[in-house]
Amino acid sequence: MKRMLWGCLLLMPWLAEAADLEVANARVRMPPPVSETAAVYMDIRNADVQAHRLTGVTTDAAAMAMFHGRDMQALHDIRLVPGEHYAFAPGGAHIMLMGLKRVLHAGDRIRLSLQFDGDRQLQVQAIVRDMR
Amino acid sequence: MQAWKTGLAALLMLGCIVGAAGLYAQRLQPSIPAYLARMGGDFALQSATGTVHLHDFRGKVGLLYFGYSHCPDVCPAALGVMARAMRQMPQALADRVYALFVSIDPRRDTPAHLQRYVSFFDPRMTGVTGTPQQLAALAADWRLEYVVPKAAADSQYTVSHSNFIYLINAQGQVVALFDEKTSPDAMASLMRRWLGR
Numbered sequence: 232m233k234r235m236l237w238g239c240l241l242l243m244p245w246l247a248e249a250a251d252l253e254v255a256n257a258r259v260r261m262p263p264p265v266s267e268t269a270a271v272y273m274d275i276r277n278a279d280v281q282a283h284r285l286t287g288v289t290t291d292a293a294a295m296a297m298f299h300g301r302d303m304q305a306l307h308d309i310r311l312v313p314g315e316h317y318a319f320a321p322g323g324a325h326i327m328l329m330g331l332k333r334v335l336h337a338g339d340r341i342r343l344s345l346q347f348d349g350d351r352q353l354q355v356q357a358i359v360r361d362m363r
Numbered sequence: 364m365q366a367w368k369t370g371l372a373a374l375l376m377l378g379c380i381v382g383a384a385g386l387y388a389q390r391l392q393p394s395i396p397a398y399l400a401r402m403g404g405d406f407a408l409q410s411a412t413g414t415v416h417l418h419d420f421r422g423k424v425g426l427l428y429f430g431y432s433h434c435p436d437v438c439p440a441a442l443g444v445m446a447r448a449m450r451q452m453p454q455a456l457a458d459r460v461y462a463l464f465v466s467i468d469p470r471r472d473t474p475a476h477l478q479r480y481v482s483f484f485d486p487r488m489t490g491v492t493g494t495p496q497q498l499a500a501l502a503a504d505w506r507l508e509y510v511v512p513k514a515a516a517d518s519q520y521t522v523s524h525s526n527f528i529y530l531i532n533a534q535g536q537v538v539a540l541f542d543e544k545t546s547p548d549a550m551a552s553l554m555r556r557w558l559g560r
């Protein structure tokens with residue numbers, strides 16, 4: 232029963248916005264316990280016939296969350312053309328968490344909310360991975 | 364007179380042995396690419412347990428990386444690769460290698476904080492930093508480019524910096540450059556070659 236509940240929770244992102252915007256493989260690079268920052272990676276697919284814009288991100292795991300390029304400069308309004316696979320990935324763009332509110336352990340899950348144009352939101356769970 | 368001649372002969376023989384050993388060692392060790400010849404140099408920086416000089420590590424082969432602890436992506440990736448390379452060294456060479464993380468963000472990275480940060484990757488790593496002036500001089504010597512914004516320590520600023528991982532030979536010279544995408548295997552095998560194994 233417990234496992235089924237977890238399964239439902241994990242499926243929620245897909246259920247929330249079924250077909251046109253999909254998020255997969257959301258994970259957090261486990262930071263050293265003394266660190267106040269962390270990077271989140273995920274794959275976003277725009278399966279819609281029209282372009283979308285990723286405009287913001289929030290999380291209850293950190294004081295601040297934003298999109299960063301590899302050079303740590305803020306990215307605003309990430310445009311997703313129809314059919315696009317956009318990757319936040321190690322060594323590239325990432326979702327930057329600043330002011331972590333707790334120590335993250337491998338296997339923990341954090342919740343993020345992605346905002347798209349037209350007031351659309353996608354709830355995502357990212358799993359903490361030890362990537363040392 | 365006789366003793367003087369014997370002494371001279373012994374001295375000549377010793378010279379020959381030292382010379383031959385030197386040539387042999389040079390043959391065993393890979394050569395330093397010309398573009399690295401004037402990169403690097405000694406320094407005195409602060410760790411959690413006191414002053415650290417590059418020359419403290421003479422006789423060992425090391426990896427050195429410049430970064431800052433608020434860096435969530437490239438720096439942890441680099442330190443992770445360095446730690447894996449160290450762990451891949453054969454047991455017999457485990458204490459002939461070292462790794463240094465030099466923070467270019469001393470406003471937020473105290474030596475004590477840095478040491479806790481690097482220990483997460485490998486307890487043998489040492490975190491060091493210095494004054495902005497020391498770090499600027501060091502960056503010039505090590506061909507490092509970085510920008511630390513003039514912002515309050517609690518303002519969540521980010522720092523940009525080049526991402527070289529420097530391989531340093533037993534004489535303290537920079538002998539190769541890697542980055543966070545280099546495989547730990549490749550790093551470990553070059554470290555072994557510079558240790559003559």
Ligand SMILES: [Cu+2]
Binds near residue numbers: 299303325435436
């Ligand atoms: Cu960032």
